[in-house]
Amino acid sequence: MRFTCTSLKYGSIFLLFLLISQAFNTAFAQTDRKITGNLVDKDNIPIIGASVSVKGTNKATVTTDNGAFSITAKTGDKLVFTFMGYEPKELTIGAGSNYKVTISEANTSLTDVVVVGYGKGSRKGLSSAITSVKPEELNKGAIADVGQLLQGKVPGLNISSSGDPNKPAAVILRGASTINSPGAPFYVIDGIPGADIAAIAPADIASIDVLKDAAATAIYGNRAASGVIIVTTKRGKSGKPQLS
Structure with a gap:
């Protein structure tokens, strides 16, 4: 009988400590x-x-x-x-x-990114008349100038060769707009407006974007009256060096 009372006594004390501990933890948990x-x-x-x-x-x-x-x-x-x-x-x-x-x-990834006069945009939200030509879509073979690369690739872009191998092809993007038309498009090479397209080799071109309408070419002002051709050249990439 004495053992039973002792057990109940210690059991009650343990239960009391347990209740106090739970109350303390609850209060601690609710305090900022x-x-x-x-x-x-x-x-x-x-x-x-x-x-x-x-x-x-x-x-x-x-x-x-x-x-x-x-x-x-x-x-x-x-x-x-x-x-x-x-x-x-x-x-x-x-x-x-x-x-x-x-x-x-x-x-985040962008699909079908095209270059415009004021930066880059997704084709999904594009409302201007812009044609982007990827490297694998460019003409292959003995290419002497950029015009031959784009021949037959962009709707509304007329390219004609004179037959002289030393003379570049005539590129006409927009129709007659002034007394001196048709004029050549305005070239932007790697972000440099007005660069000479003859200064780069066709093999160095990575992509070409053709801006046709006024909304896409407005940033370049009256220089873009005959359209704008944006050229991006190949450049080094991060990673291990590779030689061929």
């Missing part, structure tokens, strides 16, 4: 505390100016020098990290008060 840390990318470079917020609340801050952040939250809350060009990251607050968070760059 200061959460600090650093936000970095995969190369361990600090992300400065990123947004840090507590999900479902109005609490927010931004990362400072070294990607440091400080915000009040409680155990179980989720911190949301967002920054332009990076994937959003969520972190669930545990027992710790200091965290090092790593975010990854957003993997």
Whole structure:
């Protein structure tokens, strides 16, 4: 009988401590505390100016020098990290008060990108009359000038050769618009307006974009009255060097 009473006594004490511990944990979990840390990318470079917020609340801050952040939250809350060009990251607050968070760059891809006078755009949202000719679509063979590369590849682009091997083909993109028409298109080579197309070899051309209408050529003013041909040449790429 004495053993039974002792067991009940110690059992009651243990149950009392358990209830007190649960109450303490519950109170601790519901209390906001200061959460600090650093936000970095995969190369361990600090992300400065990123947004840090507590999900479902109005609490927010931004990362400072070294990607440091400080915000009040409680155990179980989720911190949301967002920054332009990076994937959003969520972190669930545990027992710790200091965290090092790593975010990854957003993997975005553009399909059917075309070059326009003011930059690059997706063909999906393009409203101007622009034709993009890829390298594999250009004419092959003994090519002497760019005109021969495009012959028969762009609707509305008239290319005619005089028969003189030392004279480039005549390129007419838009019809008669002035007293001196037809004039040659305005060439832009690797972003340089008005460059001489004869200065580059046809084998060095990576892609050609032909701007036809006024909306696409407006940035070049009256120089683009006869259309614009944007030429992009081949260039080195990052990676292991290859020789052939």
